[in-house]
Amino acid sequence: MDAPARGGYIHGMDSNRSDLPPHIEETVRIDAGLQEEHDREATPYERGTARATRFFGSPRFIAAVTIFVALWISINLAATPLRRVPFDKPPFQLLQSVIDLGVLYMTILIFGTQQRQDKMATHRARLTLHLAMINDQKSAKIIEQLEELRRDSPFIRNRVDAQAEAMSTPDAQAVLEAIKESTPESDA
Numbered sequence: 001m002d003a004p005a006r007g008g009y010i011h012g013m014d015s016n017r018s019d020l021p022p023h024i025e026e027t028v029r030i031d032a033g034l035q036e037e038h039d040r041e042a043t044p045y046e047r048g049t050a051r052a053t054r055f056f057g058s059p060r061f062i063a064a065v066t067i068f069v070a071l072w073i074s075i076n077l078a079a080t081p082l083r084r085v086p087f088d089k090p091p092f093q094l095l096q097s098v099i100d101l102g103v104l105y106m107t108i109l110i111f112g113t114q115q116r117q118d119k120m121a122t123h124r125a126r127l128t129l130h131l132a133m134i135n136d137q138k139s140a141k142i143i144e145q146l147e148e149l150r151r152d153s154p155f156i157r158n159r160v161d162a163q164a165e166a167m168s169t170p171d172a173q174a175v176l177e178a179i180k181e182s183t184p185e186s187d188a
Contacts (some may be wrong), residue, residue, distance in 0.1 A: 038119070068101075072088065
């Protein structure tokens with residue numbers, strides 16, 4: 001799952017850095033590949049939603065809204081002394097309605113973006129779980145081989161190590177059941 005680096009960088013990291021061990025570079029490359037695959041699979045709607053959400057959270061948007069509201073209020077307050085009819089008299093109910101509508105749309109966009117981010121978080125959580133299980137199996141195999149070496153070596157006293165024996169057998173199902181028993185049921 002080697003992901004091509006964009007311009008020599010993998011999500012802000014120089015992919016040609018020699019000071020990183022190869023296994024860390026590979027981990028970064030795999031994570032970048034997972035993110036790029038996730039981005040490639042995004043629909044045009046999801047990409048647009050993410051862009052809009054980023055824009056609405058930007059300082060530019062905050063400045064634009066502040067200027068818009070200030071102009072709206074200023075124009076309406078200045079209308080009466082200039083002998084004009086304000087299009088939205090205080091307490092600015094039309095402005096409140098415009099803001100409410102904007103908040104509704106932003107909420108929908110944020111929820112859409114959050115759903116997409118939740119998918120990525122789920123992928124990463126599954127990957128983490130798979131890697132943890134693989135590491136557990138590897139550790140169990142190493143313990144098993146060390147115990148075998150200890151039993152077979154004439155220079156090491158042969159003894160029974162119950163803890164090493166128990167650790168030499170990975171049991172993800174037992175861990176899952178123990179977690180379920182120790183975690184209180186939620187109402188969700």
